[in-house]
Each structure stands twice: as C-alpha cells, then as structure tokens.
Amino acid sequence: MKILILGGTAEARQVANRLVAMGHDVTTSLAGRTQDPILPEGGLRMGPFGGIPGLCAYLRAARIERLVDATHPYAGLISINAVAASETTGIRLVRYMRPAWVPVPGQSWITVGTAREAADALPKMANVLLTTGHAGLEAFLERSDCSIYVRVIEPPDFALPRHAELIVSRPPYGLEQELALLRRHDITHLVSKNSGGGQTAAKLEAAQRMGVQVIMIARPVYGPALEVASVDDALAALELPAP
Template identity: 65%
Template sequence: MTPKRDRESMNILILGGTSEARDLASRLVALGHAVTSSLAGRTQAPILPAGAVRVGGFGGASGLGAFLRSAGIERLVDATHPYAGTISRNAVAAAQESGVPLVRLMRPAWEQSEGADWTIVESAAEAAAIVPDGTNVLLTTGHTGLEAFFERSDCRFVVRLIEAPALPVPAYAKLLQRRPPYGLEDEIDLLERERITHLVSKNSGGAQTVAKLEAARRLGVKVIMIARPAYGPAIEVSSVEDAITALELDG
C-alpha cells in the first residue's frame, strides 16, 4: 500500500464510474486528498466511490473548464469507459483551456489470442452492416448504436445490458439484464444455449468481461470487435498505481 504523504493534499476531480475510477478514488482519499468523482448518471443505483460524488454533465468542454476553475481543481483524471467519447474529448479541451493537468487512466485493450476469429471495425454501424444474415448474435456493445443492429430483422440478437435500453427491443431480439463480472463457464453456457454464431463487442479491456472472448475462441464463435476511438493528449496510464504516481510527479 502506498504510504500517506507529508505534502499538502490536492483537490482532484475524477471522471468516470468504472471500477478503476472507484479504486483510484479510494486510494486517493486514503492518501488524504480531496476527491470528487463525477458520474454520468446513466446507471441506476450505481456503486458509489469514496469521497464526494457529483452526478450529471457539465455542459460541454467549456462547462467542465468552468467547473475546474470554480471548484479549485488541481488535477483532473479521466477514468471513464474507453468508449465514453464525448466526455474524454471534453476533458482534453477543458484541461488545455484551464491549465489543469490531465491524467487518463485507461485499461489496456484486449489482444486477439491465437485461434480466435476477430474482425475489427471502426463503429457499431459498420459492425451491424457486416453481420451475416440468418446469424445468432450476442451484442455486448452497450446502448450506443443499438438502432443499427435492430434494423437487421434478418438476424437474431441477444442483447446484454446492465440497464434496459430506451429503444424498444424488437421481437427478433432478446434482452439480458446482467451486471458483470461474467465467468468463463457461464459465458460458454450462454453461447451454447443461445446458439450464438457471432459476438459483437467493444474493446473495453479489463478482467470483468474478458471471459466472453475465451468462450468465443473455444466454441469457434466469430468476434466483431469495435476498435477504440482516438484520444487527445494526456498523461496516459494503465493502472491505479501508475495514476497515483503520475499525479504525484505532476505536483
């Protein structure tokens, strides 16, 4: 465990409701820092991190920059989901405009293992377009882009989400509301039970949902992987320990 420092505490804003964000908040609070975690508010009954919590948007990059200044934030951490997109871009712009150092805590991407059958695409729309007709598809891409898949009435979908989507689920799709982590045996059972031929996933990284990829490899299920978006400049790290170090070194 990292020992407490003798220096004055910092005022830190963490963006994100990921498990890494919660772990980082807990560690920073234990080190004596003033930590506020910002949650988007999309998930009902979220697991709350240590420290102060703020729910909701900022009103774009300019609103986030204004918040950084008015709240006296000294360090900004983007620990959002790798596909959060807008908030990550806003964090870069707000950090540059306000002069507040930005650390991006980004879990490493998954890598294709030997024997796995991956097709890498750039968007959910591209993934939906290349799914062969007559196939059984497990969708694990979240809420964004579901409409593109739901237009494919020639396929059968199993849609796994934590929260029910705002879109109506068509008759040729089945909704599974479950929260990770997911174990390997359960993933194999799901793929076999639903006769899944294709798995569509974002390359989110992390251990909680990686078992689906090994299950797909073992069963010969084809994977359509949506690549991560490009990110702007930041001090990028891949672990909570490295984030703490980056925050310290920047002080």
C-alpha cells in the same frame, strides 16, 4: 489536493478510494446513466458539465488542482472535453485507460470502426450476442434477418423488435457462465467493444472455444494526454505532494 475524477468504472473507484485514503479532497463525477451505481469514497457529482466551457467553469469554481479521466474507453465526448479543458485551464490531466484486449493465438477477430460497420458485417441468419451497450443499438436492431441477443446492465427505454431478446445482467462474467450463454442461444457471432479489463474478458475465450466469430469495434481516439494503465501509475502521474 483537490482532485476531480471523471468516473464510472471500477478503475475510477480504485483511484478515488486510494486518493481519499491518502487524505486528498476527491470528487468523482458520474454521467448518471446507470441506476444504483457502486459509489467510490469521497465526494460525488452527477450529470453532464455542459461541454468544454462547463467543465472549465466547474474546474475553476471548485478550485480543482488535478483532473483524472478514468471513464470507460468508449465514454466519448467527455474524454475529448477533458483534454480541451486541461489545455484551457492548465490543470494536469491523467488519463487512466485500461489496456485493450488483443487476440490470442487461435482467436480470429473482425475489427471495425463503428457500430454501423459491425452491424453490416453480420451475415444473414446470424445468432448474435451483442455486448456493446446502448450506443449504436439501433443499427443492430435494423438487422431483422438476424436473431439479436442484447446484453446490457440497464434496459433501453424502448421495446425491442421481435427478432431481438434482452439479457439484463451485470458483470463480472465467468467462463462457464459465458459458455452456457453461447450454447443456450446457439450464438454464431459475438459483437463487442474493445473495453479491456477482466470483468467481461471471458466472453472472448468462450467464443474461441465455441467457434463463434468475434466482431470487435475498435477504440476511438481521444487526443493527447498523459495515459497510464494502473492505479499506481495514475497516482505517480498526478505528481502529488508528499503527505
């Protein structure tokens, strides 16, 4: 079958690799924001589609038979567009969403809805490890009464103000690595999106051990879709014909 995967995550690569190994014609679409991404097996498409009409047009022109949304839980508009495109074209959509983190006993989170709310929740003189990526970064950089340590995979295309420091690194991160980072910068607050998964979860245990306050930005709501949380469940939900 011809399958389009909206990708950019390790989970998307796993699904693509399994489907290609099964003999399906798979194309993975990447937003193109990350330099030198780890690429999946199969075909590749880079860049935006042009909203819902563009995605629908692509699905029809490429004769796509199944659509998999395996983007990041905070990918935003593309996940909303995938629901609308599936409804418009009648193409089966499966959303692969990694399970969210939940506080374990001993962890205390402040949960907010937006980056702006997270920035407003920071007290004066806080030493902040910011792990939310580029989206909403400006809200935190406005907090000149705090020290902001911005950890990203790709640096932003502008210089940070004097009260902010850039940490460019790529996950996965281990517990000892995260503990060392919190100690080195005397971090008092960790701001995170609830991305789920294991590659960056160690920061939450490190924060608990160090008494660092976690401010968690809740996941957005993307609308109804058949949602799964594992590769095997994604393959089953696609209802692929027997080989």
